[in-house]
Amino acid sequence: MPMTSSMFAKRTGALVYAPRAISPFIEAAAKAGRKIRRFNLGDPAAFGFAAPPHIIEAAQAALKEQKHQRYLVSSRGDPCLVDAIAAREKVHPDSVFVTNGLTDGIDMVIGALVNPGDNILLPTPCYSLYESKVKFYGGIPKTYACHENWEPDTKDIERKITRRTKAIVIVNPNNPTGAIYSRHAIMKIMEIASRHRLLVFADLIYDQLAFNGASVPDIREFASDCLLVCGNGISKNYFFPGARVGYLAVHGKESKVKNELKKILLDMCFVRLSPTNAYMQQAALAAFTNPSSHLATYLPLLEQRSNTLVQCALEIDGFKAIRPQGAFYSFIKLPDSKEFKRRFKTDKEFVYGLVEQTGIATVQGSGFLKPGYFRTVNLAPPDEIKQAFSEIRDFVQKEV
Ligand code: PLP
Numbered sequence: 320m321p322m323t324s325s326m327f328a329k330r331t332g333a334l335v336y337a338p339r340a341i342s343p344f345i346e347a348a349a350k351a352g353r354k355i356r357r358f359n360l361g362d363p364a365a366f367g368f369a370a371p372p373h374i375i376e377a378a379q380a381a382l383k384e385q386k387h388q389r390y391l392v393s394s395r396g397d398p399c400l401v402d403a404i405a406a407r408e409k410v411h412p413d414s415v416f417v418t419n420g421l422t423d424g425i426d427m428v429i430g431a432l433v434n435p436g437d438n439i440l441l442p443t444p445c446y447s448l449y450e451s452k453v454k455f456y457g458g459i460p461k462t463y464a465c466h467e468n469w470e471p472d473t474k475d476i477e478r479k480i481t482r483r484t485k486a487i488v489i490v491n492p493n494n495p496t497g498a499i500y501s502r503h504a505i506m507k508i509m510e511i512a513s514r515h516r517l518l519v520f521a522d523l524i525y526d527q528l529a530f531n532g533a534s535v536p537d538i539r540e541f542a543s544d545c546l547l548v549c550g551n552g553i554s555k556n557y558f559f560p561g562a563r564v565g566y567l568a569v570h571g572k573e574s575k576v577k578n579e580l581k582k583i584l585l586d587m588c589f590v591r592l593s594p595t596n597a598y599m600q601q602a603a604l605a606a607f608t609n610p611s612s613h614l615a616t617y618l619p620l621l622e623q624r625s626n627t628l629v630q631c632a633l634e635i636d637g638f639k640a641i642r643p644q645g646a647f648y649s650f651i652k653l654p655d656s657k658e659f660k661r662r663f664k665t666d667k668e669f670v671y672g673l674v675e676q677t678g679i680a681t682v683q684g685s686g687f688l689k690p691g692y693f694r695t696v697n698l699a700p701p702d703e704i705k706q707a708f709s710e711i712r713d714f715v716q717k718e719v
Pocket of ligand 1: 494522552553554
């Protein structure tokens with residue numbers, strides 16, 4: 320009997336990650352001689368933002384130590400790193416789980432919660448990975464609305480809760496909008512979650528990247544009645560995505576359910592033997608136990624670049640965008656005009672046409688559950704941003 324595609328699991332169809340699905344089209348554009356601008360990936364290292372030297376040196380020193388060549392005795396993570404994370408999260412070390420990037424932590428939490436048919440509430444727009452992971456486990460990604468300034472609409476969250484809702488996800492600062500949710504919205508979400516007995520997953524991977532002296536409201540303050548899992552890592556705040564170190568920290572008052580969750584997460588750690596590699600755990604230890612002095616240089620640069628980008632976007636007829644308050648993305652609304660819609664039936668057509676014609680790679684809003692927009696990183700130097708947006712304007716205004 321010949322093999323057929325029915326031998327593969329249907330869930331593999333859920334494995335869609337828009338920021339990378341464009342890669343073959345980038346390669347095709349490169350082959351056609353276009354100058355490639357990878358504004359599709361949130362990789363600060365690709366734009367010259369180096370991880371702080373003490374973090375790199377810690378990884379280099381670890382490579383020379385024989386003790387880091389063995390399996391870690393603790394699947395939870397290197398005990399020194401676990402203690403450092405516990406201290407910054409203000410939880411007991413048995414509530415900490417080191418992961419292979421936060422990506423791995425997101426997979427663990429969703430895998431721990433979702434039975435087929437369950438739903439998880441996601442903001443609109445939402446970082447692409449969540450939709451894919453929820454579907455992969457047979458769940459339903461249910462979206463809640465955000466207001467015009469991208470602040471979550473808490474009334475909509477409450478409306479969307481069903482018997483099968485397991486959790487509310489928040490991403491703060493947000494990818495793809497760069498918005499920082501207010502204290503009030505966070506407090507309200509925690510109150511709703513505790514009333515409906517839902518878990519809150521707070522993705523805080525950008526939480527040190529707030530512009531203009533602002534800070535991200537601390538969701539842990541409201542965790543007393545609620546089961547809260549915070550996810551973080553060194554990819555963004557410490558500009559070291561190649562290290563692949565993230566973590567989960569479980570918060571909230573002691574309960575049977577909390578203990579069960581911690582047991583499940585630890586079992587998940589056991590079946591992957593060790594979390595991310597030992598050397599990079601030493602890098603993360605150096606990151607979490609030293610001041611984040613790199614931010615004094617990097618934050619003004621990020622803010623300047625994001626302001627330049629939004630300014631350039633607003634100069635294009637019909638484009639709309641709100642200034643990001645943090646992180647390193649802008650989420651730009653495409654024109655509503657008939658003329659634009661005649662040329663580009665979907666946001667994906669626009670994004671794929673753009674990379675083909677200009678080599679500028681971005682991501683369609685539908686890849687973040689919000690059609691009609693596109694996301695770009697704000698990481699390039701101002702001149703490169705200006706040049707790219709002048710090419711985007713020519714592309715949009717081109718007679719066809
Ligand atoms: N969460 C958000 C909101 C992200 O934007 C990203 C990466 O872009 C991740 C998680 C994954 O981070 P990591 O590199 O730690 O896997």
